[in-house]
Amino acid sequence: MECQECKKRPATVHLTQVVNGQKTEVHVCEQCAKEKGYMSYGEENFTLNDLLSGLFHSEGSSPFSNQKTQSYQQASQLKCPTCGLTYQEFARIGKFGCASCYQTFDDRINPILRRVHSGNTRHDGKIPKREGGNLHLKREIEDYKSRLKELIEQEEFEHAANIRDKIRTLESQLQQGEGGE
Amino acid sequence: MSLQQFMNEAISPWMKEDGPDSDIVMSSRIRLARNFSHYPFPLIASDQTLDEVMEFFEEKFKHQSFRDYKDFEIVKMKDLQPIEKRVLVEKHLVSPHLAEKPEHSGTLISQNEQVSIMINEEDHIRIQLYFPGFQLDKALEQASQLDDWLEEKVDYAFDEKRGYLTSCPTNVGTGMRASVMMHLPALAMTQQINRMTPAINQLGLVVRGIYGEGSEAVGNIFQISNQITLGKSEPDIVEDLHSVVKQLIDQERRAREALVNRSGIQLEDRIFRSYGVLKHSRIIESKEAAKCLSDLRLGIDLGMIDHIPRTILNELMILTQPGFLQQYAKATLTPEERDIRRASLIRERLQLENED
Numbered sequence: 113m114e115c116q117e118c119k120k121r122p123a124t125v126h127l128t129q130v131v132n133g134q135k136t137e138v139h140v141c142e143q144c145a146k147e148k149g150y151m152s153y154g155e156e157n158f159t160l161n162d163l164l165s166g167l168f169h170s171e172g173s174s175p176f177s178n179q180k181t182q183s184y185q186q187a188s189q190l191k192c193p194t195c196g197l198t199y200q201e202f203a204r205i206g207k208f209g210c211a212s213c214y215q216t217f218d219d220r221i222n223p224i225l226r227r228v229h230s231g232n233t234r235h236d237g238k239i240p241k242r243e244g245g246n247l248h249l250k251r252e253i254e255d256y257k258s259r260l261k262e263l264i265e266q267e268e269f270e271h272a273a274n275i276r277d278k279i280r281t282l283e284s285q286l287q288q289g290e291g292g293e
Numbered sequence: 294m295s296l297q298q299f300m301n302e303a304i305s306p307w308m309k310e311d312g313p314d315s316d317i318v319m320s321s322r323i324r325l326a327r328n329f330s331h332y333p334f335p336l337i338a339s340d341q342t343l344d345e346v347m348e349f350f351e352e353k354f355k356h357q358s359f360r361d362y363k364d365f366e367i368v369k370m371k372d373l374q375p376i377e378k379r380v381l382v383e384k385h386l387v388s389p390h391l392a393e394k395p396e397h398s399g400t401l402i403s404q405n406e407q408v409s410i411m412i413n414e415e416d417h418i419r420i421q422l423y424f425p426g427f428q429l430d431k432a433l434e435q436a437s438q439l440d441d442w443l444e445e446k447v448d449y450a451f452d453e454k455r456g457y458l459t460s461c462p463t464n465v466g467t468g469m470r471a472s473v474m475m476h477l478p479a480l481a482m483t484q485q486i487n488r489m490t491p492a493i494n495q496l497g498l499v500v501r502g503i504y505g506e507g508s509e510a511v512g513n514i515f516q517i518s519n520q521i522t523l524g525k526s527e528p529d530i531v532e533d534l535h536s537v538v539k540q541l542i543d544q545e546r547r548a549r550e551a552l553v554n555r556s557g558i559q560l561e562d563r564i565f566r567s568y569g570v571l572k573h574s575r576i577i578e579s580k581e582a583a584k585c586l587s588d589l590r591l592g593i594d595l596g597m598i599d600h601i602p603r604t605i606l607n608e609l610m611i612l613t614q615p616g617f618l619q620q621y622a623k624a625t626l627t628p629e630e631r632d633i634r635r636a637s638l639i640r641e642r643l644q645l646e647n648e649d
Contacts (some may be wrong), residue, residue, distance in 0.1 A: 195333040207415075210333040211450035211458045214465075221462065225523060228463050230497055232524020235456025237467040238437065240444050243330065243451040 117144035192216040246286055253282050296641050299621055300612065305384060305406035305423075308607050312426015316594045317542050319474040319514065319607055321429045322385075323436035326459045326468035327418040327443070328450040334460040335398075335413045343397035343413050349447075350412050354401055359442045360435075362403035365410070370395030376625070379616030385423070390414055408439065415460050416468075418443065427538065429471060433531050456523065466523030471531050473538050476606065478513040478591045479548035480541070486515065489544070497521040498537055512583030512610055517541070553595060564592035572643050576629075577636040582613050601646050609639060 115123045121141035128137050190199040197209035199217060208214060214221070225233045239247045256279045263272040312318070328334060332342050347369070355367045370378060370392060378395070381387040386409045391398050398413040411419040420443065422436040450458040457468040464470070480486040490500045501516045517538060519530045552560050567588035570577070577585075590606035592598040611617065613635045619626050622634055 195337055197337065205336070206462070207336055207460045208334060208458070208462070209337045209460075211328065211330050211452070214452055214455050214458050224462055225465070229466070229521045229523035232466075232521065234454055234524060235452070235466045236524050237456060237469075237526040237530075238440075240449050240451050240457075241441060242444060243449045247453055 113139055115139065115141035115144055117141070190216060190220070249282060249286050253279055253286070256282070296621075296638070297645065300608065300642075303380075303384075303612060303617060303620075304608055305386075307405060307407045307423060307425050308611075309604055310425045311604075312424060312428050314542055315426035316603070317475055317477070317545050318427035318538065319425075319476055321424045321427060321432045322472045322474070323420075323422050323429075323432045324470040324472075325418075325420040325436055325440055326416040326457065326464045326470075327420065327440070327447070328416050328458060328460070329418075330448045330450040332417065335415065335417060336460055338413075340397060346413055346417055347397060347399055350399075350401060350410075353446050354410075354443075359439060362405065362408045362439070364404045365401040365408075366404070367399060367401055369399040371397075376616055376619050379614075380620050383611055383614040383616045386421075387411065388414060388419070410439075410443070416464070418447070427473065427542070429473065429531050429535050429538075433471065433527060437527070463520075464522050467525070467527050467530065469522060469527055469530065470518055471534050472516050472518035473534065475515050475517065475538070475541060475545075476513060476587065476590060477515055477541065477545050478587050479552050480545050481513040481515075482552065483548055485544065485548060489541075493517065493537055494520075496533060496537060498534060511580065512587040512606070514583075514587070514610070549591070549595065560595075561592075561597055564588050564595075564597055568592065568598065571639050573640070574636045576632045577639065578632055579613060579615075579635065582635055582639065583610065586610060601643070605642070609642060612638060612642075 113123045115121050116138070117140050121143065123139035124142050125140050125145040126138070127140075128135060191197070192209055192213045193216065194212035195209035197213055199220065202208065202213065202217060208217075222233045239251065241248075256275055260272055260275045260279065263269075263275060308320075312321075329346065332338060332346060335343060335346075338346075351367050354365055357365050368381070368387075370387075373381075373395070378387070378392040381400075382389050382392050384406070386402055386406060387400055388411065391400065391411050391414045398411070400412060401410040402408070407423050409421045411421065420436060420439055422432055422439065424432045452458055456466040459465050459468050477486055480489070486500070493500055497520050499518055499520050501518070502511060502514070517534065519534055521530070525533075567585035570581070571585045571589060586606050586609050589598065589601070590603060593601055593603045593605070612621075615626075615631055618631050618634045618638065621638065622630075626634060
């Protein structure tokens, strides 16, 4: 039997509708059934939020199970000291309450971040000028260090020595900065 | 008010300009999510805190200027009528989310309407910058400078390991969403876009309809943006997006050429039929209008129609939305009344071109 809507695909969905006592039979393919609204799938109403909180729950956070490990029980009791958001609330809404939540739930969020950001858990982008503090300096030193390694591998020792001196200068700057704070 | 006048006020100045590759790329956008370090995020913040954030921006940034972005006007959602809010959403100056919770939210809009800094959205601050055509690098550079300008006065929530902290874990890190709005009629007509979408998704990019998440590609307009915000630098994210958009532009041009070669007269027929519908219909639904406008625009790009400027698609896609129609009519309209208004506005607009 072919689909009565598109007349192309075979009919795989068969319905009997009774509207005001009038009985009609519908034979359509799955695609037309979805388009015409004969079928509705629960998962199509899923928002990104539902998906996210699904990720949290997949770590096993049902409040009713007593079989969980000690560390899990502690996690469920975690509460952000700054804004008061509990881990359970966080898992339910899929959103953080304040900047401190990132610290509070730190050891629980890596799996979530990994799934959302293709395996990444660490920031590698812009650093703000003021709030970033001496991070700029640290980044610069790291960049020079990887450059130094490359130069040594290429046996360009003269150039490498220059870079090494630069790193020393920057490191002493960094130490002074930290001593002063 | 005449239509000409209304349009001049309704369409943001940058939208009337042509940018690079603007036969296919309508606009480039960078959005940065930022938060104050010492306030709870808007989702759970008290009314008092939210008001403090608003007051802070009013005090420090109202009527301020930064380079080309002059005289920032503060617009408080609670001061607006529902139709006015809708118009801002339709102009993409405000997100639907911001308009939905008007009590303590607002936005700072630059005079040229290229920049909108939303306050108390999901995050305290959402900086949004638009450029016409394909100009992602320039948009990123200037968005970052705007960000530095704000940081002079705002203590940002930032963490060495996680980057810029945001309410939703999907934005943490750079807090950046780079997106490009593209008109891809040939790739859509030949169904090629559906086959390309999964490959684009694998690169950490998303393809969506014009109104963002979950929306349908009305008028063959697609939005391509990055999904990943953590673990990659802003320039790297933009470069990835850039290279995919570049390929889509090439594919679209090739598909257009193939369409003209293979079915020139059928294509021409389709384009002129749509032109006829726009020119003469008395009732038109938004979906049909979008389809016909897409065809008309393709006809202009292919040189089949030459007396109409190509910004007409951008222009009329915005003007024929419910909010604008009602603002132009200065009345609340039922959907049926809107369809009639929409048809007459389009006819009037096309009439303007014939007079020249």
